[in-house]
Amino acid sequence: MQPAARPLAPTYQDRRWELPPDAVVRHGNVDDAARVLESRTLTVLTGAGISTDSGIPDYRSPDSPPRNPMTYQQFVGDDGFRRHYWARNHVGWQHVHRTHPNAGHRVLADLERRGVVRGVITQNVDLLHEDAGSRTVIDLHGRYDRVICLQCSRVISRAHLAERLDALNPGFVESVLDGGTTVADIEVAPDADAVIERTSHFRPADCEFCGGVLKPEIVYFGENVPRERVRQAFELVDSADALLVAGTSLTVMSGLRFVRHAAKAGMPVVVVNRGETRGDPLATVKVDAGVTETLTALAERL
Numbered sequence: 148m149q150p151a152a153r154p155l156a157p158t159y160q161d162r163r164w165e166l167p168p169d170a171v172v173r174h175g176n177v178d179d180a181a182r183v184l185e186s187r188t189l190t191v192l193t194g195a196g197i198s199t200d201s202g203i204p205d206y207r208s209p210d211s212p213p214r215n216p217m218t219y220q221q222f223v224g225d226d227g228f229r230r231h232y233w234a235r236n237h238v239g240w241q242h243v244h245r246t247h248p249n250a251g252h253r254v255l256a257d258l259e260r261r262g263v264v265r266g267v268i269t270q271n272v273d274l275l276h277e278d279a280g281s282r283t284v285i286d287l288h289g290r291y292d293r294v295i296c297l298q299c300s301r302v303i304s305r306a307h308l309a310e311r312l313d314a315l316n317p318g319f320v321e322s323v324l325d326g327g328t329t330v331a332d333i334e335v336a337p338d339a340d341a342v343i344e345r346t347s348h349f350r351p352a353d354c355e356f357c358g359g360v361l362k363p364e365i366v367y368f369g370e371n372v373p374r375e376r377v378r379q380a381f382e383l384v385d386s387a388d389a390l391l392v393a394g395t396s397l398t399v400m401s402g403l404r405f406v407r408h409a410a411k412a413g414m415p416v417v418v419v420n421r422g423e424t425r426g427d428p429l430a431t432v433k434v435d436a437g438v439t440e441t442l443t444a445l446a447e448r449l
């Protein structure tokens with residue numbers, strides 16, 4: 148069985164950016180990062196890179212297959228697209244519980260218990276920080292286990308929707324998986340013809356209260372993060388002495404703005420990520436290394 152992907156994080160990887168040619172990046176190692184962060188309280192901003200060791204693919208890493216980001220407009224405006232989306236999502240959902248937090252998530256939960264970490268702002272929708280025991284978590288881009296009606300705004304659990312989709316599509320999940328299509332295929336190659344063919348008879352569910360269109364409570368490309376959530380996230384950044392960024396290339400402004408905010412306020416910023424990030428020129432120290440091992444080593448020094 149392929150490693151299960153929790154259903155359907157937003158896919159932003161196609162937005163291109165480059166660091167300015169004159170950008171100065173202060174590269175360092177774990178010790179340098181520890182010197183910056185010791186005796187300070189931290190707010191942590193995380194992205195896909197912290198979940199890759201849990202088997203959730205990081206669509207932006209260089210060896211990932213190309214993938215078009217689904218946009219909010221596609222989801223809302225195209226019945227066929229939406230049907231296909233829900234079909235994939237429904238199959239992926241069956242495997243949600245196969246993913247578990249890794250050492251990176253656990254280290255952050257420990258640091259929160261020790262009073263070092265104030266809270267986590269995550270761009271992931273996988274809830275692995277919560278699973279690891281983190282208590283103050285802002286799920287910036289939403290969470291995979293909830294569904295919202297675009298008409299009446301009622302929120303229902305994904306588990307409840309799963310029951311309705313099973314009733315509308317008896318045997319669907321089994322037929323897809325029996326056909327040799329793995330969950331990973333469905334997640335990673337949404338445009339593959341074979342998968343589309345298998346989902347053409349899928350019946351999505353509408354809101355049981357008003358008949359409106361249901362959407363995962365996840366922020367898609369082309370959508371804004373709810374204002375109140377953004378406000379809480381800024382508040383969390385302001386409540387700490389430093390900002391630690393882990394496992395995100397900060398491709399989208401929804402995350403980058405917190406780095407800009409912290410840097411502007413004179414807070415130390417440490418960025419841990421394998422590969423360049425858009426926040427590198429703002430970092431007090433940039434550690435270009437894997438997230439799990441770096442966070443583990445860092446926690447021992449804090």
Ligand SMILES: [Zn+2]
Nearest residue numbers: 296299354357
């Ligand atoms: Zn409704």
